Amino acid sequence: MTFFRVDTDDERGRIHAYLGEGEFTADPCAMDGGIAVCRVDGLRDLLTHVTRNGFAHHVAMVRGHCAAVVHEAASRYLGWDVCWHGREAP
Numbered sequence: 001m002t003f004f005r006v007d008t009d010d011e012r013g014r015i016h017a018y019l020g021e022g023e024f025t026a027d028p029c030a031m032d033g034g035i036a037v038c039r040v041d042g043l044r045d046l047l048t049h050v051t052r053n054g055f056a057h058h059v060a061m062v063r064g065h066c067a068a069v070v071h072e073a074a075s076r077y078l079g080w081d082v083c084w085h086g087r088e089a090p
Contacts, residue, residue, distance in 0.1 A: 001038055002067045003059040005050075006080070017074055018055065020046065020085030021067050036061065046085045053083075 004019040022040035029035045038061070040046060050057055067084060075082045 001061055001063060002065055002070065003038075003040070003061045004067075004070055005055055005059045006074075007055050009054065014081060015078075016053070016055075016081040016083075018046070018049065018053075018083040018085055019067050019070055019074075020087070021065050024063070040085075042086050049083060049085070 001022050001024050002019065003022065004017065006015060006017040008014070009016050020040060022038050025037045025039055027037040029037055047057070049055075067087075071082055071084050074080045
């Protein structure tokens with residue numbers, strides 16, 4: 001699973017994002033809606049980054065591992081500041 005979040009940093013006048021990969025689990029969830037349970041290595045570090053950099057914690061998720069493509073598109077072609085959780089960007 002790939003997750004991705006884009007936000008604006010209004011004070012600095014920029015768009016910034018974070019992304020990473022993990023996996024969906026088969027754990028049950030007793031809520032309605034588009035809810036999934038997933039496993040992300042280094043989640044504590046990710047949440048520290050999210051809170052210290054003013055991101056909201058909700059993300060878009062897709063089934064599949066496409067973080068490399070998303071990172072290239074957002075950083076190289078759109079010029080956004082993108083943090084790739086758990087991996088050094090190429």
